[in-house]
Amino acid sequence: MRKLIAGNWKMNGLRADGTALARDLAGRAAKAPPACDLLICPPATLLAEIGSLLAGSRIALGGQDCHADAKGAHTGDISAPMLKDAGCAYAIVGHSERRQNHHETDAAVRAKATAALGAGLIPIVCIGETAAQRDDKEHLRVCGGQIAGSLPEIVGAGQLVVAYEPVWAIGTGRTPNGAEIAEVHAFIRGELKKRVANPDAVRILYGGSVNAKNAAEILAIANVDGALVGGASLDAASFWTIAQAAG
Ligand code: PGA
Numbered sequence: 001m002r003k004l005i006a007g008n009w010k011m012n013g014l015r016a017d018g019t020a021l022a023r024d025l026a027g028r029a030a031k032a033p034p035a036c037d038l039l040i041c042p043p044a045t046l047l048a049e050i051g052s053l054l055a056g057s058r059i060a061l062g063g064q065d066c067h068a069d070a071k072g073a074h075t076g077d078i079s080a081p082m083l084k085d086a087g088c089a090y091a092i093v094g095h096s097e098r099r100q101n102h103h104e105t106d107a108a109v110r111a112k113a114t115a116a117l118g119a120g121l122i123p124i125v126c127i128g129e130t131a132a133q134r135d136d137k138e139h140l141r142v143c144g145g146q147i148a149g150s151l152p153e154i155v156g157a158g159q160l161v162v163a164y165e166p167v168w169a170i171g172t173g174r175t176p177n178g179a180e181i182a183e184v185h186a187f188i189r190g191e192l193k194k195r196v197a198n199p200d201a202v203r204i205l206y207g208g209s210v211n212a213k214n215a216a217e218i219l220a221i222a223n224v225d226g227a228l229v230g231g232a233s234l235d236a237a238s239f240w241t242i243a244q245a246a247g
Contacts, residue, residue, distance in 0.1 A: 051087025106149025
């Protein structure tokens with residue numbers, strides 16, 4: 001399966017630096033397209049502008065979250081049709097920062113993922129255990145519960161991405177070792193086999209402190225179909241090195 005390298009910019013980027021970064025990446029992709037799919041998920045304020053400048057490029061656009069409803073009285077929220085309208089093809093849902101900071105439950109994440117699918121977006125459903133859960137060897141049970149609770153009920157082929165992001169690895173510079181990543185990704189593939197019609201068409205991304213140095217090793221692990229990159233996606237050269245490692 002062709003790998004997907006996704007950049008999650010989180011709450012970073014004003015118009016000047018965000019558009020400059022997107023332009024830089026689009027230029028690199030035009031000159032020497034890597035043998036992987038590319039996605040960037042800028043903050044909502046930049047989606048429409050970056051969507052226009054990526055039009056016709058090899059880089060897809062994604063939102064970082066969406067509301068479960070298509071429209072209505074939800075001050076400050078953004079709906080899946082709005083993301084689609086801004087040029088998005090993907091929406092991240094259930095990132096651990098949203099599960100923690102916005103108290104999103106598995107059921108809420110499933111509703112968002114279902115809304116994304118309904119709007120014609122591919123949801124990237126994030127799961128992952130905390131440090132305490134890993135210490136207690138509860139990581140598979142936790143990830144299994146999140147899969148059972150937060151994946152959409154019905155998924156067409158190629159219409160779903162799952163991102164395994166151990167909470168303790170996000171933004172910390174710490175990553176699980178190769179065997180630990182392989183264990184969870186194989187487990188996720190097995191869970192997908194029980195639940196979706198085309199489990200092998202679902203990309204399983206690893207996320208958490210992926211950088212230009214460790215990307216090649218992580219991307220070579222079985223069942224790692226790409227990466228969800230936070231900090232290192234804010235630097236064009238680092239993101240590009242990771243993309244090349246996926247090819
Ligand atoms: P990080 O973030 O690469 O900065 O660890 C990854 C993520 O949260 O998606």
